[in-house]
Amino acid sequence: xxxxxxxxxxxxxxxxxxxxxxxxxxxxxxxxxxxxxxxxxxxxxxxxxxxxxxxxxxxxxxxxxxxxxxxxxxxxxxxxxxxxxxxxxxxxxxxxxxxxxxxxxxxxxxxxxxxxxxxxxxxxxxxxxxxxxxxxxxxxxxxxxxxxxxxxxxxxxxxxxxxx
Amino acid sequence: xxxxxxxxxxxxxxxxxxxxxxxxxxxxxxxxxxxxxxxxxxxxxxxxxxxxxxxxxxxxxxxxxxxxxxxxxxxxxxxxxxxxxxxxxxxxxxxxxxxxxxxxxxxxxxxxxxxxxxxxxxxxxxxxxxxxxxxxxxxxxxxxxxxxxxxxxxxxxxxxxxxxxxxxxxxx
Amino acid sequence: xxxxxxxxxxxxxxxxxxxxxxxxxxxxxxxxxxxxxxxxxxxxxxxxxxxxxxxxxxxxxxxxxxxxxxxxxxxxxxxxxxxxxxxxxxxxxxxxxxxxxxxxxxxxxxxxxxxxxxxxxxxxxxxxxxxxxxxxxxxxxxxxxxxxxxxxxxxxxxxxxxxxxxxxxxxxxxxxxxxxxxxxxxxxxxxxxxxxxxxxxxxxxxxxxxxxxxxxxxxxxxxxxxxxxxxxxxxxxxxxxxxxxxxxxxxxxxxxxxxxxxxxxxxxxxxxxxxxxxxxxxxxxxxxxxxxxxxxxxxxxxxxxxxxxxxxxxxxxxxxxxxxxxxxxxxxxxxxxxxxxxxxxxxxxxxxxxxxxxxxxxxxxxxxxxxxxxxxxxxxxx
Numbered sequence: 001x002x003x004x005x006x007x008x009x010x011x012x013x014x015x016x017x018x019x020x021x022x023x024x025x026x027x028x029x030x031x032x033x034x035x036x037x038x039x040x041x042x043x044x045x046x047x048x049x050x051x052x053x054x055x056x057x058x059x060x061x062x063x064x065x066x067x068x069x070x071x072x073x074x075x076x077x078x079x080x081x082x083x084x085x086x087x088x089x090x091x092x093x094x095x096x097x098x099x100x101x102x103x104x105x106x107x108x109x110x111x112x113x114x115x116x117x118x119x120x121x122x123x124x125x126x127x128x129x130x131x132x133x134x135x136x137x138x139x140x141x142x143x144x145x146x147x148x149x150x151x152x153x154x155x156x157x158x159x160x161x162x163x164x
Numbered sequence: 165x166x167x168x169x170x171x172x173x174x175x176x177x178x179x180x181x182x183x184x185x186x187x188x189x190x191x192x193x194x195x196x197x198x199x200x201x202x203x204x205x206x207x208x209x210x211x212x213x214x215x216x217x218x219x220x221x222x223x224x225x226x227x228x229x230x231x232x233x234x235x236x237x238x239x240x241x242x243x244x245x246x247x248x249x250x251x252x253x254x255x256x257x258x259x260x261x262x263x264x265x266x267x268x269x270x271x272x273x274x275x276x277x278x279x280x281x282x283x284x285x286x287x288x289x290x291x292x293x294x295x296x297x298x299x300x301x302x303x304x305x306x307x308x309x310x311x312x313x314x315x316x317x318x319x320x321x322x323x324x325x326x327x328x329x330x331x332x333x334x335x336x
Numbered sequence: 337x338x339x340x341x342x343x344x345x346x347x348x349x350x351x352x353x354x355x356x357x358x359x360x361x362x363x364x365x366x367x368x369x370x371x372x373x374x375x376x377x378x379x380x381x382x383x384x385x386x387x388x389x390x391x392x393x394x395x396x397x398x399x400x401x402x403x404x405x406x407x408x409x410x411x412x413x414x415x416x417x418x419x420x421x422x423x424x425x426x427x428x429x430x431x432x433x434x435x436x437x438x439x440x441x442x443x444x445x446x447x448x449x450x451x452x453x454x455x456x457x458x459x460x461x462x463x464x465x466x467x468x469x470x471x472x473x474x475x476x477x478x479x480x481x482x483x484x485x486x487x488x489x490x491x492x493x494x495x496x497x498x499x500x501x502x503x504x505x506x507x508x509x510x511x512x513x514x515x516x517x518x519x520x521x522x523x524x525x526x527x528x529x530x531x532x533x534x535x536x537x538x539x540x541x542x543x544x545x546x547x548x549x550x551x552x553x554x555x556x557x558x559x560x561x562x563x564x565x566x567x568x569x570x571x572x573x574x575x576x577x578x579x580x581x582x583x584x585x586x587x588x589x590x591x592x593x594x595x596x597x598x599x600x601x602x603x604x605x606x607x608x609x610x611x612x613x614x615x616x617x618x619x620x621x622x623x624x625x626x627x628x629x630x631x632x633x634x635x636x637x638x639x640x641x642x643x644x645x646x647x648x649x650x651x652x653x654x655x656x657x658x659x660x661x662x663x664x665x666x667x668x669x670x671x672x673x674x675x676x677x678x679x680x681x682x683x684x685x686x687x688x689x690x691x692x693x694x695x696x697x698x699x700x701x702x703x704x705x706x707x708x709x710x711x712x713x714x715x716x717x718x
Contacts, residue, residue: 033588034652059569061663062680079652079663079680083566083580090587092652092663115569118687126402141395141717142293144257151292152403158292211369214397215422215714218504221470222493225486242369258368258375258396265369287416290407291400312422312504 008088009035012055019050033090041076041097041106048078048095048112056085057093060109063119065127067154072101074127078109078116099129108134126152190334202246202272203329204234206322209245211265214252216279216312223315233322242268247325250298252312253281253288259295266302274329276321277304280311287311361388366702368396375713378690380702387702390694392687394717401718405677410436410646413674414507420681421715422504424463426456427657428715432677433511434590434653435666439646440511446592448513448638453592454526454629455499455508456655457622458492461533463658464615464622465489468544471707472612476553481544488536491529498522513639523630530623537620545616554609558693558705561606568689572660572682573618574709577611579604584656596628608708615710644672659683659710683716 009029016037017024023043028036039047051057057080066075078095082088099106108131109116120131121140128150131137139146149156188194212220223230224237238244248266266273277298280286285296298304305328306321366378377393401420405413417432418425430452437444444452469485472478493503498519500506508515544550560570565578575582583600585593601617603610646668654663660682667676686709693705 030651036650058566061569061571061661061685062678064665064676064678064680066667066676066678077665077678079665083575083582089582092654094652113569114567115685115688118684141398142257144393144395148292151400154406158290209369210371212375214375214399215419218422218466221466222486222490225469225490226483227487227490253397253399255396255398257398261368261396287419288399288404291404293398293400314503 009091012088012091012093013037015055016047016050020047023047034092034094036094036096038096038098041099044095044097044107044109045112048109051080051093051095052112055082056088057082058084058113059115060113060119061092061115063109063116063123065123065129065152067101067127067152069101069154073098074101074104074129075099076104076106076123076129078113080113104129105132106130107132108137110134126150128153186335195334198334199330199332203326206233206235206247206274206325207238207245208235208247208249209242209265209269210237211248211262212252213250213254213258213262214279214281216251216281219312219315219318220249220251220278223318225315228315228319230319230322233319233326235322243270245269246272247274247276249276249278249318250282250304251278253279253286254295254298254301255293256295257293259301263301272329274306274325275302275304276306276308276318276325278308278310278318278321279313280309283307283309358383360384375717376711378694378702380694380699382699385698387694387697387699390691390702392690394687394713396717397714398717402677402679405674407673409644409672410674411510411644413677414510415505417677417679418505418507419714420679420718421463421657421659421683421712423466423712424459424658424715425504425506426452426459426508427655427662428681429507429509430456430591431653431655431657431662431664432666433509434655435651435664436511436646436668436674437642438651438653439649439666439668440642442512442640442642444513444640445637446634447517447636449592450629450633451514451518451638452509453596454518454626455496455506455514456591457625457629458496458526460658461619461622462489462492462496464619465492467615467658467707467710468540471710472544475703475707476550478544478547478550481540484536484540484543488533491532495522495526495529498525510639510642512642513637515639517638518633526626527630530626534620534623537616540616545612550612551609553701554612554704554708555607557608557697557701558708559605559607560689560693562604564692565606568692569685570660570689571685572656572658572710573611573614574660574686574689576600576602577614577708578606584654584661588654590653590655592629592632593625595632596625598625598628608704611708611710645670646672646674657682659712659715660685679718681715681718683710683712684718686711687716 013027023040026038061079061081064077076097080093120134123129124137125139277283282298288294306325308317308321310317361381361383364380364382368377375396379391381388418428465485469482473481497503500508560578562579565575581602598621601614648670650667652665663680665678666674669675689709694702
């Protein structure tokens, strides 16, 4: 039986896996417009550069942190998209990296995708993730002398929250 | 007379004169004039705290026209404003600045707490970054519940505030 | 005067806020209390009449929406998640329920999609009128358009009140479809209002958009070229004002947009005046969409009953709000409360344009650039 030609999403994933065989750990394709790629956090800059220059993902819509205390990790998600290539402009490719919870550091993607500037500042403040190489890493949203812990971590329970 | 007795003499007479001035201006037609002029020229400060500002803008629009009550959002300095409308949620970061703005206003100054969030925390009452009780920052004159309150509710609060000003003491 | 009077930008990376201070500059804090509206503070470094750099200081309305979302059930989340941009509440609501419906496997019936589309386009007109009144009007000193736009906006708000029961905070779209069907006289009143509003748009053009003062203040100011807009990740009218034709309603259609015929206004110049015109044209397109949707409205049920539990998994949904592409990521873990809600909205993505564009401009150009970006601080702070 002849194999079907790969879809656009599978093609993208195959290209990434061929280029970074050991850095791409897992991938998931959901529906027609979403791809999730789990990658090794040390190879962020190379993967980002490849995605921007070769594959055409030229901007990042947001950087999210997801806290997972049961598995002792914090995940950082980069939601990338493309404005300049019409054939992939409806895709959102989520690059997901896992960081150890007690020392979450990852390289800053600002040198590749300038749109991550303020998103990384917010993730630093809310989750405590340190982005190395960020030109201006300081608090963004909370009180200007907020001495407390990063607010979005799951085990930080503010005593008044959830009283309803 | 010696220096101290001259000073005491002058102090007693200045005290007596100021009592007479207070008695004249604090009652009768002069009190009415002073309160009338205060209540017909309430200028709010140009500060918006959170989402109730959309209804504050709607009140300042042509439908309800608060300018006939003297409420004009004049973008002047803070020393010329008398009314601060706390619209919506006050975060801890903003509370510091609100207090500074309140203290920069010249007396007499009035505060209207607009919206559930300003009255008692509202929808976000259990958030880590907001101040639930605005009346701990400064004394509030009128509270308006609602999320967001209708612009008519805000205008009726302004009318109540004007009633309050009409009856208050001049030298409070 | 040590800075360059024309609009050429330096080649160094723009966001170097903590650079050493030259002796001729002055740091001015345009604080949260300023004559436009509040919430945003910009630390401006000024050299004579030229702004050297701007450091935005946000967070004055940060209420912790993402943290609160983990403590409320999926449906109770809707009221507080639609407050960030209260003037555009349907889009914030819709973007939140799209991933939940995907996780729960619910498809909203066609009539419900059309009703949501009509409500969303009415909300787009209302939000653009608010932008016109405050951001484009009051910030540039043009208070006449403030009165005109707020008067017309109130008529739309009355109709929204007839449809949903609330003036601004509708909570109209729980997972599964809209809460209520169209009331009896709604269609006639809406069509009459659209005819009236079309005539008013001609007047707006004469008062504001073709006003030589506005053109002189906004044309050529704050130019964002096409590749810069793409690189900075702009979205919404800012992106379309720089020549990139990207609108989520065409790229990944949701609701009834796949069946409706409308255009995406795109302007090439990238200056503030182009961004003004994009929103003006979008209002006209919204009128067209609402008319078509009212004509083509199918019959049938409006909503499906949705379960209260969010199954395990992660889903991303996006809508085109008035300020750009609004993306929600919702992660569920088989309980009634979501385990993570991430909001990526157009205002926060426009934030990077503030220090990028407000460099080497006159102080008086700053409100025009800030107004043309339509940065809504409450939405960006969440």
